Amino acid sequence: MGYSNVGILFKSYEALSEIQNYARQTEESGFNGGFWIAEAYHWFRQYGLEARGCFTALAAASMATRTIPIGLGITSPYMRHPTILASEAAGIDELSGGRFNMGIGVGKVGIEYLEYDIEKMKPVPVHQEAMDIMRKVFSGAQYSHKGKFFESSMPAYDRAGDGLRTDIPIYVGATGPFMQRLAGRSSNGMLLAGLTSPAFVKYAIGNMRAGAEKADRPLPADFPVGGVILAACSKDGKKAKEATRSYTGTYIVNKLRNIKNDTILAGSGLPSEAWDPFREAIANGTQDNVAHLVTDEMQRRFTVISGTPDECAEITQELIDAGLNLPMLEVVGDDEAMNLETIKLYGEEVMPQLKPAAGG
Numbered sequence: 501m502g503y504s505n506v507g508i509l510f511k512s513y514e515a516l517s518e519i520q521n522y523a524r525q526t527e528e529s530g531f532n533g534g535f536w537i538a539e540a541y542h543w544f545r546q547y548g549l550e551a552r553g554c555f556t557a558l559a560a561a562s563m564a565t566r567t568i569p570i571g572l573g574i575t576s577p578y579m580r581h582p583t584i585l586a587s588e589a590a591g592i593d594e595l596s597g598g599r600f601n602m603g604i605g606v607g608k609v610g611i612e613y614l615e616y617d618i619e620k621m622k623p624v625p626v627h628q629e630a631m632d633i634m635r636k637v638f639s640g641a642q643y644s645h646k647g648k649f650f651e652s653s654m655p656a657y658d659r660a661g662d663g664l665r666t667d668i669p670i671y672v673g674a675t676g677p678f679m680q681r682l683a684g685r686s687s688n689g690m691l692l693a694g695l696t697s698p699a700f701v702k703y704a705i706g707n708m709r710a711g712a713e714k715a716d717r718p719l720p721a722d723f724p725v726g727g728v729i730l731a732a733c734s735k736d737g738k739k740a741k742e743a744t745r746s747y748t749g750t751y752i753v754n755k756l757r758n759i760k761n762d763t764i765l766a767g768s769g770l771p772s773e774a775w776d777p778f779r780e781a782i783a784n785g786t787q788d789n790v791a792h793l794v795t796d797e798m799q800r801r802f803t804v805i806s807g808t809p810d811e812c813a814e815i816t817q818e819l820i821d822a823g824l825n826l827p828m829l830e831v832v833g834d835d836e837a838m839n840l841e842t843i844k845l846y847g848e849e850v851m852p853q854l855k856p857a858a859g860g
Contacts, residue, residue: 503820503854507533507828508843509573509728512557513540513549518836519557520564525840527565529847533826534569534599535561538728539576539607546788547750555588562596570596573691573728573828574673576607577630578616583652585630586637589668590659598665603691604630605673608758621649624678631670631686638668671724675764680704681711689724693764694830695751695802696727698822700767705823724826727819731805731829733812733842733850740842741799744806746791747832748799752778753787768801805829809849816850821857 508526510519523535539554554575562570570592577585585604593600606623629647636643640659645652659666669688674680683690690708692701705725712719730751732743755764756778765775781787799806805815805827819827829846833839 502852503856504530504532504851505826506531506816506846506851506854507536507569507571507726507826509536509538509571509828509830510557511538511540511544511549511830512552512554513544514552514557516552516557516560518839519560521836522831522839522843523561523564523570525843527568529843530851531568531843531847533726533828534571534601535565536571536573536603536828537561538573538830541607555592558592558600559595562592562599565596565599568599569601570599571601571671572603573671573726574603574605574607577604577626578606578618578621581652582630582633582650583637583654586634589634590638590664593665593668601669601671601689602634603671603673605679605691605693606675607673624682625649627672627679627682628686631672634670635667639666640664671726674704674708677707677763680707681714684708684711684713684719685715685717689726689826691828692725692727692824694728694730695748695755695764695804696729696819696824697764697767697769697801697803698818699769700764701725701727701819701822701824703763703767722825725824726826726828727824728828728830729803729805729816729819731812731831731842731846732833732838733805733807733809733846734838735808735845737806737808737811740806740808740812741796743833743838744799744804745794747830748802748804749778749790749794752794752798753782753790757782757787768798770798770801774798809845810853812846813850813853817854820854823857825857 526535537557540551589602640657642656671689672683672687673691674683675693730744732740734740777793
């Protein structure tokens with residue numbers, strides 16, 4: 501039977517017509533983990549890519565599918581008030597017939613444009629307040645919230661009477677240990693950022709479970725742990741590896757320059773000096789041209805899912821065995837045809853080879 505709780509993810513810089521084609525193929529190929537959109541920012545224009553609104557992209561995906569989950573992984577509560585996030589989420593959930601999973605996280609690349617002092621508006625309490633408000637909005641109950649960062653109040657509304665869900669799941673994008681603990685304490689699922697490894701998955705799950713235990717919250721064995729993994733699958737393994745190389749370089753630069761999370765890089769098992777050429781590129785202003793610095797070994801150590809179907813199956817299985825029960829493939833290819841090929845080939849030849857983690 502294989503393991504089909506795998507998702508497909510695209511950033512919202514893709515053309516909306518292509519997003520619909522990718523979502524349709526995701527459903528046809530049996531990806532029960534669903535179709536996900538990550539919010540893209542105008543920062544991506546430096547790579548020749550144009551951002552679309554993430555909720556518009558989700559609406560397009562919702563209308564192209566009928567049964568699979570539709571997810572946002574992620575947008576940031578620093579950019580939209582939680583009541584606005586809740587309204588957008590409620591709209592997508594209604595449009596999709598109750599299939600939506602909401603994902604929030606810092607989105608550090610996106611919020612660097614904003615006049616927030618992230619030292620004063622610490623991510624954990626900001627996200628906790630955002631989740632509290634969103635859940636109150638979803639419930640339809642009357643409420644008044646006056647917190648440290650946000651204020652809002654609403655009269656009651658009978659959402660259930662309108663056939664609307666009152667408990668839309670909220671996933672937390674968690675790169676660092678404090679957000680991972682928050683995910684275990686308060687979220688409906690944890691999403692790990694791009695570039696990961698089995699070692700980092702285990703590290704994150706340890707933090708997630710510690711947060712849950714401290715809150716005296718029992719987590720089910722199948723509590724969603726998702727991770728965004730670059731992916732390209734082709735009968736021509738070399739072609740697939742080349743497709744993911746520049747994106748891997750972009751993620752490495754992002755970890756070094758924006759997120760500054762050494763634990764992710766260390767999880768690869770490579771020494772710190774392996775990243776010196778990337779640090780030098782950042783210092784020299786050539787960080788947008790680092791693909792040539794990315795070796796096949798780096799991609800393999802970060803379990804970038806690229807290569808032949810057999811290679812992709814081996815890499816994905818390592819992540820599942822480490823506890824990643826919702827691998828989310830960020831499909832990257834040279835064009836729409838190659839992206840569709842990855843989705844179709846992965847569904848046909850990779851997922852049937854996958855198995856649930858032992859004891860999972």
